[in-house]
Amino acid sequence: MASHFESPLREPLIFGNKTYKQITIDIVKPTTGKVQPKWLFWTLVSAAFAGLFVFCITWEVCFGIGTWGANKTVGWAWDITNFVWWIGIGHAGTLISAILLLFRQKWRTGVNRAAEAMTIFAVICAGQFPIFHMGRVWDAFFIFPYPNTRGPLWVNFTSPLLWDVFAISTYFTVSLLFWYTGLVPDFGTVRDQSKTSGRWKFYNFLSFGWVGSAKHWERWESLSLILAGLSTPLVLSVHTIVSFDFATSIVPGWHTTIMPPYFVAGAIFSGFAMVLTLMLVARHVMNLQEYITLAHIESMNKVMLLTGTMVGIAYLTELFTAWYSGNIYESYAFANRAFGPYWWAYWAMMFCNLVSPQVFWFRKLRRNIAVTFVMSILINIGMWFERFVIIVISLHRDYLPSSWVYYSPTWVEIGIFVGTIGLFMTLFLLFCRFFPAIAIAEVKAILKVSGNQYRQKQLEEVKNQEVYKNTSVEAGTWD
Amino acid sequence: MSDTKKYLVGMFDDDDVLVHAVKDVRNAGYEITDAFTPFPVHGLEHAMGLEPTRIHTAGFFFGATGFTVAFSMIMFINKFNYPTDFGGKPDFGFLAYVPIIFEHTVLFSAIGMTVSFYYLCKLWPGKKPKIIDERTTDHLFALTFELDSSKDAKYIDSVSELLKKEGAIEVYQKEV
Numbered sequence: 001m002a003s004h005f006e007s008p009l010r011e012p013l014i015f016g017n018k019t020y021k022q023i024t025i026d027i028v029k030p031t032t033g034k035v036q037p038k039w040l041f042w043t044l045v046s047a048a049f050a051g052l053f054v055f056c057i058t059w060e061v062c063f064g065i066g067t068w069g070a071n072k073t074v075g076w077a078w079d080i081t082n083f084v085w086w087i088g089i090g091h092a093g094t095l096i097s098a099i100l101l102l103f104r105q106k107w108r109t110g111v112n113r114a115a116e117a118m119t120i121f122a123v124i125c126a127g128q129f130p131i132f133h134m135g136r137v138w139d140a141f142f143i144f145p146y147p148n149t150r151g152p153l154w155v156n157f158t159s160p161l162l163w164d165v166f167a168i169s170t171y172f173t174v175s176l177l178f179w180y181t182g183l184v185p186d187f188g189t190v191r192d193q194s195k196t197s198g199r200w201k202f203y204n205f206l207s208f209g210w211v212g213s214a215k216h217w218e219r220w221e222s223l224s225l226i227l228a229g230l231s232t233p234l235v236l237s238v239h240t241i242v243s244f245d246f247a248t249s250i251v252p253g254w255h256t257t258i259m260p261p262y263f264v265a266g267a268i269f270s271g272f273a274m275v276l277t278l279m280l281v282a283r284h285v286m287n288l289q290e291y292i293t294l295a296h297i298e299s300m301n302k303v304m305l306l307t308g309t310m311v312g313i314a315y316l317t318e319l320f321t322a323w324y325s326g327n328i329y330e331s332y333a334f335a336n337r338a339f340g341p342y343w344w345a346y347w348a349m350m351f352c353n354l355v356s357p358q359v360f361w362f363r364k365l366r367r368n369i370a371v372t373f374v375m376s377i378l379i380n381i382g383m384w385f386e387r388f389v390i391i392v393i394s395l396h397r398d399y400l401p402s403s404w405v406y407y408s409p410t411w412v413e414i415g416i417f418v419g420t421i422g423l424f425m426t427l428f429l430l431f432c433r434f435f436p437a438i439a440i441a442e443v444k445a446i447l448k449v450s451g452n453q454y455r456q457k458q459l460e461e462v463k464n465q466e467v468y469k470n471t472s473v474e475a476g477t478w479d
Numbered sequence: 480m481s482d483t484k485k486y487l488v489g490m491f492d493d494d495d496v497l498v499h500a501v502k503d504v505r506n507a508g509y510e511i512t513d514a515f516t517p518f519p520v521h522g523l524e525h526a527m528g529l530e531p532t533r534i535h536t537a538g539f540f541f542g543a544t545g546f547t548v549a550f551s552m553i554m555f556i557n558k559f560n561y562p563t564d565f566g567g568k569p570d571f572g573f574l575a576y577v578p579i580i581f582e583h584t585v586l587f588s589a590i591g592m593t594v595s596f597y598y599l600c601k602l603w604p605g606k607k608p609k610i611i612d613e614r615t616t617d618h619l620f621a622l623t624f625e626l627d628s629s630k631d632a633k634y635i636d637s638v639s640e641l642l643k644k645e646g647a648i649e650v651y652q653k654e655v
Contacts, residue, residue, distance in 0.1 A: 020517060020618035145556065154556045158575040166582040174589040181593060184602070185616070189517065192613040208597065209606030212616055214514040215532075216600045218524040222532045223596045230538075230585050241578055441518040448494070 049422020086126030092271025093119030312354030352382020545587025
């Protein structure tokens, strides 16, 4: 690793003059010791909301889909809005762990573990919505093609809804394998740090008996790289296929070819917002500021600026196409979005997703934690509204004015949605407590390149060179 | 499989020193049994002369299997088992099947490779590991030399001396 050249302009990703030993201590620490009252409190609060989810879902299963506000005109409403929102949030984890691995972005090592965990938890939450929207959930297995006594009556392989079944189940499985294989060596580390035999057995079970042999590492690296290579087209395909659910229909506002790239950019955008929301809290609570640095936050904010602007361009392109197509139904759909009864949802989406991320053109704001936190919340809200706008506003006024309705959610729908947030938070808090929240081995592997003491040494060596005149390097700093 | 083996262990505290030592030890003609490191050390597999892993080749074949399974199954279902007539459209519209075939390829490849990985490394939940030194998952690096009956005291002495010269912080014998 030491032979690897890194520009001295690049700022350190690990602060605090860490040694390999210190990295182990810092990252294993949150999983040991007494349960903190603060953690217990928030976990119980989240679990209570997860309980609300169970209650509302039970209600829906007992009394039927009629307990939702969705109806004949607005057949998809909060359920599919929430489904797409959660799936989108999942995308950041795979982007960080897979695409950034292929691009050799070192900053991924600080956040990939937690982001991948979020992917898995978000997909779990997302999956609830289409499954329970089926109504007769006990027949949910009908979506899989298996020989049956009904003909055999097979599933429709030309339907984007079936593509979704395959895309999301594959995405969940591959993300889980990728995440867990990354965790195995770190479980080995936690095991070897454990003081009691119960703990040792628990983490040894999770670590599959990992010892870190050279051959195992070689295979592990190869496996990680290939899984990353597979996950990259996979993650793009998943949200593309989700967008096909809309794009292959003939509903004005849905039937557009811009949908796949627009959905993928939006997914990455919302995913990074959620990663930032949680990581800004987690790094503070778990004292990980030296591993999740301002450089990490700035990089993620840059990704949000890029993808947010892409999404914004897609919004404007949609408007242009609606006007330029000369199709009255298409242009009505968009006029109705902006000035119809749901105008507030449309402008909330425009403000949160297109206007507000523009603050990240300024470096000072990209590196400001308070601004980033507020922005991440705004973007989460904005991206939820985007899906609401696409789904509900396109449907509520269809071709037949006599069937136009104004859709509002019922308490059951609200309870299910809030409940999935509780479920997500419960899983995430359990993860933070019992699993190493940062990839220990991967952080150690970049220490000699990105540790602050090594970066400082390199800076001292090169700062008098001609090429670095009038740069921050000459001043002996990265800022 | 409870038979234990005896090893000569050299502990290092730096990855660069380790890779350098591995090269010199091998040049001196000694065979290294294994190395244990807390993270993937780049260049170590090269220095140790390990054969490149073929796990990615396996991944290709698993993926090809997934492709074939998905393709032939959809073909069987839509063309032969239950053909449906939608306004005279073809029974087998390949383009519409691309998403599922793609997902299936990825799924088979990922599962196949991951299972192969754990199988080849002989790792499974609840395995009782043979830990040479607990510090190798933390901050130290170990080189091990198996001591079978053919290795005499002279061998142990000369390897130990070489390891120390190469920067090992500890050299000891251990039976696991």
